Amino acid sequence: MTVILLRHGRSTSNTAGTLAGRGEGIALDERGREQAQAVADRLGDLPIAEIVRSPLLRCEQTVEPLAAQLGLAPTVEERLVEVDYGQWTGRTIKELSTEPLWKVVQQHPSAAVFPGGEGLATVQQRAVQAVREHDARLAAHHGRDVLWVACSHGDVIKSVISDAMGAHLDSFQRIVADPASISVVRYTSTRPFVLRTNDTGTDLTGFVPKAEDPNPPETEAADSSDAVVGGGAGS
Template structure:
């Protein structure tokens, strides 16, 4: 059967305002959401998407519009993937809803939750699962068993589909996290669904492609016994740092704590400007960290020291780390008082690269994952 990419819509104006939008008309994306949506084509580059299916609500349609144009694939509207009908809860502030007796039911026993004037969460799961399985059969029949397709829907709807695929009772679906513009991947087979990825907000997702068939004697419905090695995308060596980095990049940063729990994010634009000694790097965007939400920026100086190499300094003159991307991979450490920064740089191709920093110590204990995608015409 085909491979399904479950895409939650990018961040909407309602996500930022703390209200339950539900099926309210006219709720589009906010600035962060528009940046997230613009980065989708880069994240899914190299994935041969055969079909796009989306909820009829504006925030989903806005999320996939640019992707559909880039791929040349029409968007099929599917009402069964629409947001939960929250009934009388629609449009209310979440902080007020937490005081309602039904809130505890939604959180602790969602299979019994029925929204006043709306629908039951069990009904949501039934319609959504029916829709994705029906489309999966159709797309597999039309494009073959290795087809990949995208379904753009809403947080609770996707969580309900994932719970079904995981064999998890609906009462456990609140354990699943689905962030705005995240992708989760399911491959249905004759025997069982395989859940390949959940809540991925990073850049490269080429690893979700179906593996090449091997003459192993086993069915594609069989689970792998033992350890299966999943190959990483090939790296792309850089010889000319100024030529590669120069220009504008969209960036998405995920911040997680030591337990891997997401605690923040940063979405924005990075610009590398050629200067006499190399490159000046500036990033600007929206930082969300805990209760804080606001604009943020920083500046670094990349002092080119040779082919594919540079010494990176903070803009106030302090050395940060060295860099050598001739193989497309570089690992580096940076002490900061009692804390230790460990960095990794990976270049996938001329338009995509990733930066990871893990910070360990008494003052900080978290990790930052940043994906950069070159803006069209940004070089």
């Protein structure tokens, strides 16, 4: 069974440099809507058996064009919801990067528990369980290998990929999941195979190193080697 892990398109929170979390009303911005249509164009001809998504609006909007093109009604999966960042929700990335917990999230995420929210270890447990259960359900229903889509959020997807790689959660900040990117995992009876990560198309210009900006935008993390909590706005 092969799952396409799809991150939602760019949201209004991504471009504002805030941590959306489970805040209500966070929608795709104009670029995010374009990305959602591009996803449908890229995946619409594939034999996708099912679309499973997080209950949040930005994931609903991301899969709408694809679902319409395929004639599928997406399945809502609560366990694919965004991390509950608790008291961090809605705050700016710039502000959060000065918090003592930020270093824990960067260097030892398996120990990170957001104040008033959940821990990243719990996030990985629920997300991996959901993906594996849906994978097994679809295998049993179809009696063969099928392709399906799971639309979720940056840190959630990174935690699933980390598990599929057999890597400790503490290494998941080395994984990138940009808005509207796809990562592909094939689950077998013995082990998963990670076939692709952070794929946003054939254009590779986003991988060209950029000159260091002496006045970086406030949306960037304090240290360029830091991962942006929540996944950031992409290139």
